[in-house]
Amino acid sequence: MSPVPLIIPELDVTDLSVSLKFYCEILGFQVLYDRPEERFAMIDLAGARLMLEQADGPGRRFRTAPLEQPFGRGVNFQIEIADVRATYARVVENGAAVLIPLERRWYRVGELERAQDQFVVCDPDGYLLRLISILG
16 A cells, blocks of 8 residues: 555545446546445545545535535546556546546646646546646
8 A cells, every 4th residue: 555645535425336336447446445334435546545435324424515416516636647548548438427538738837848648537426537647
C-alpha cells in the first residue's frame, strides 16, 4: 500500500455496488478495505484514494444540505494515471457519461508549459473525474 495521502475525499453514493463496479472495473481502482455492514469502501488507484459510502447506509453521514443528484456540484477530481488513453477506451466501451472527450491540453505551471492528455467523466452519481496523463 502506498503512503497515506494528505487528503482523501469521502463521497456519498446512491448504490455502493454500482459505484464500485464503475470505479474498479472501468477505471481500474482497487478496494483497499471495506466495511460492508456500513456500506463503505476505501479504494485506490496508484495512490489516488477515495472513500465511498452508500448515502442511505447505516452510521454517521456528514451533510450540510439535502443530497440531490448530480452529486459533487462545483468540484472535479483530477486523478493522474499512467495510461489515460486505455482508460478512456474502457469508459467509452462501457457507455459511461463522458463530459469532455479525450483531449491534449497545455497548462502553464510557473514559467513552464506542461502538456497532458485528459478527459472528464461523470461517475454514476454525477461526481466529475478528470483523468490525466502528464506528457511533459
